[in-house]
Amino acid sequence: MNPPLVEFERVTHRYPGGHDVLTDASLRLNLGEMAFLTGASGAGKSTLLKLIARLEVANRGQVRVNGQNVAALAPRHVPDYRQHLGLIFQQFNLLYDRSVFDNVALPLRIQGHADHDIARRVRAALDSVGLLNKAAVMPIRLSGGEQQRVGVARAVVTRPLLILADEPTGNLDHDTALGVMDLFQRYNRAGVSLLIATHAEELIEQIEGYRVFHLDGGHLSLHPSGKALRHGR
Amino acid sequence: MAAKPRAQAPPRPPGAVRRWLRGHRQAIAQTLRHVRAAPLGTLLTAAVVGLTLALPAALHVLVRNAGEVSSAWQGAVQVSFYLEDAVSAAEGAALAATLKADAQVNDTRYISREAALAEFRAHSGFANALDLLDENPLPAVIVLTPEDDLSREAITAVMQRHAARPEVAFAKLDQQWLERLHALLRLVNRAITLVALGIGIAVIIIIGNTLRLEIERRRDEIVVMKLIGASARFIQRPFLYTGVLLGLMGGVLAWTLVQALVLALTGPAAYFASLYGSDYALAGLGWDASLGVLAGGLMLGTAGALWTVKRHLAGVEPRFSGPGS
Numbered sequence: 001m002n003p004p005l006v007e008f009e010r011v012t013h014r015y016p017g018g019h020d021v022l023t024d025a026s027l028r029l030n031l032g033e034m035a036f037l038t039g040a041s042g043a044g045k046s047t048l049l050k051l052i053a054r055l056e057v058a059n060r061g062q063v064r065v066n067g068q069n070v071a072a073l074a075p076r077h078v079p080d081y082r083q084h085l086g087l088i089f090q091q092f093n094l095l096y097d098r099s100v101f102d103n104v105a106l107p108l109r110i111q112g113h114a115d116h117d118i119a120r121r122v123r124a125a126l127d128s129v130g131l132l133n134k135a136a137v138m139p140i141r142l143s144g145g146e147q148q149r150v151g152v153a154r155a156v157v158t159r160p161l162l163i164l165a166d167e168p169t170g171n172l173d174h175d176t177a178l179g180v181m182d183l184f185q186r187y188n189r190a191g192v193s194l195l196i197a198t199h200a201e202e203l204i205e206q207i208e209g210y211r212v213f214h215l216d217g218g219h220l221s222l223h224p225s226g227k228a229l230r231h232g233r
Numbered sequence: 234m235a236a237k238p239r240a241q242a243p244p245r246p247p248g249a250v251r252r253w254l255r256g257h258r259q260a261i262a263q264t265l266r267h268v269r270a271a272p273l274g275t276l277l278t279a280a281v282v283g284l285t286l287a288l289p290a291a292l293h294v295l296v297r298n299a300g301e302v303s304s305a306w307q308g309a310v311q312v313s314f315y316l317e318d319a320v321s322a323a324e325g326a327a328l329a330a331t332l333k334a335d336a337q338v339n340d341t342r343y344i345s346r347e348a349a350l351a352e353f354r355a356h357s358g359f360a361n362a363l364d365l366l367d368e369n370p371l372p373a374v375i376v377l378t379p380e381d382d383l384s385r386e387a388i389t390a391v392m393q394r395h396a397a398r399p400e401v402a403f404a405k406l407d408q409q410w411l412e413r414l415h416a417l418l419r420l421v422n423r424a425i426t427l428v429a430l431g432i433g434i435a436v437i438i439i440i441g442n443t444l445r446l447e448i449e450r451r452r453d454e455i456v457v458m459k460l461i462g463a464s465a466r467f468i469q470r471p472f473l474y475t476g477v478l479l480g481l482m483g484g485v486l487a488w489t490l491v492q493a494l495v496l497a498l499t500g501p502a503a504y505f506a507s508l509y510g511s512d513y514a515l516a517g518l519g520w521d522a523s524l525g526v527l528a529g530g531l532m533l534g535t536a537g538a539l540w541t542v543k544r545h546l547a548g549v550e551p552r553f554s555g556p557g558s
Contacts, residue, residue, distance in 0.1 A: 055551060083462035093457045109259055110463045112252030
């Protein structure tokens with residue numbers, strides 16, 4: 001069995017002046033595993049991802065990534081930590097004043113790679129999402145699905161330990177969303193760990209073999225797979 | 234058909250020094266890209282900074298020239314000894330020779346009563362009025378030029394020493410106006426320092442505010458960069474370079490404006506000086522002041538950027554989506 005990559009140990013989190021978004025939540029994502037996180041809007045899916053990305057710090061309990069307690073990271077080490085994560089967003093979060101190539105190259109530039117190395121890796125990442133021929137195009141000229149694939153390429157270009165995707169298909173039609181999910185499966189088969197937050201349970205139902213964590217009222221529970229999710233109801 | 238993703242080793246992070254150098258190179262390139270994208274805005278800000286810096290620089294040139302002119306006058310200080318009427322021309326000439334023997338005296342010139350009258354008649358325009366007088370009203374004068382390096386106190390001592398001679402009716406050292414001018418120049422110099430301080434603060438505010446607006450304009454970009462692991466320094470660098478660039482451009486512009494002003498005034502100033510028999514040429518900023526203007530712009534730009542960037546970038550927080558979702 002692979003060692004745990006992400007561990008939540010009885011994590012409780014509450015925003016100032018609000019209710020508990022997560023209550024006593026425990027979770028374990030293994031190295032090389034892809035899993036889904038489901039729940040209604042406002043159930044706490046994004047909060048859980050924020051705790052992993054160290055955008056929030058849990059009020060109680062411990063979040064460990066690759067054995068490191070992320071709450072114990074000094075603020076100056078947080079950027080280095082985030083460089084080992086690949087983040088994918090519902091709103092794509094692309095920079096619209098620069099080309100597709102420059103968007104995907106940004107994480108590598110942040111890490112200080114040489115131009116020739118950046119060019120090679122960006123081309124490989126764009127090739128993997130089928131957008132190599134759009135490298136020079138500005139993102140505004142791309143469809144929603146293509147923009148999300150640029151976001152995926154940007155997330156994988158640094159070969160991160162873990163990819164966190166927050167509602168990656170939320171702004172896409174069903175077929176395009178399936179295409180993005182297929183992309184995630186292919187990355188996972190290549191050894192990449194992924195945790196995907198989505199409320200699109202009908203998409204998960206079409207994908208077999210992955211664990212599904214469900215959030216409801218701040219409580220986290222585990223469904224064994226997408227198929228099980230469908231048959232279990 | 235998209236290529237199949239392959240499992241590869243994570244890219245090895247480059248060495249710290251290379252990373253640092255590349256970071257700065259990228260920041261400079263990014264700064265220049267933003268300048269090229271909005272050249273008018275950049276030029277306008279630099280123009281405001283330049284005009285602001287040009288004011289103390291121009292005042293400095295004014296004071297410098299006034300100081301140099303007054304120094305030239307300082308070297309031409311003379312003491313006039315007005316002789317008693319009873320002193321004959323021969324005695325007056327002998328006294329002039331005696332005074333010249335003083336180690337602190339550079340030269341003396343004896344002007345007899347007749348010579349003084351002739352000179353007055355030639356240059357005063359009162360020739361007809363003088364004809365009405367029964368006798369020559371002008372005294373004989375010995376004009377004494379002290380040595381160049383004598384202080385004001387030493388010149389006064391020379392004057393007092395020789396004014397006590399019985400042949401001398403009275404002596405006069407007319408330097409008070411020069412002292413007043415020097416006092417005025419010292420006052421203006423102090424005022425320039427204070428104005429420069431105020432203007433320095435104004436430049437810091439101008440550049441700081443420009444960068445604050447730029448940070449607001451690029452808030453989304455900053456959020457994305459923070460999310461994908463950009464360090465505070467990486468994000469700050471392009472803004473700091475923008476501040477440095479604006480300050481430097483302002484300094485260059487201020488220098489150009491002042492030198493152009495000097496160039497435009499050189500001809501009229503030379504003509505004015507020639508009317509007083511002087512070949513004085515208007516001085517520009519000089520190397521030291523030129524470097525001062527450029528370094529001042531650079532430092533103020535950097536200070537404005539540092540003052541703003543750290544404070545405002547810290548307030549841009551990354552987020553996935555709304556809290557609680």
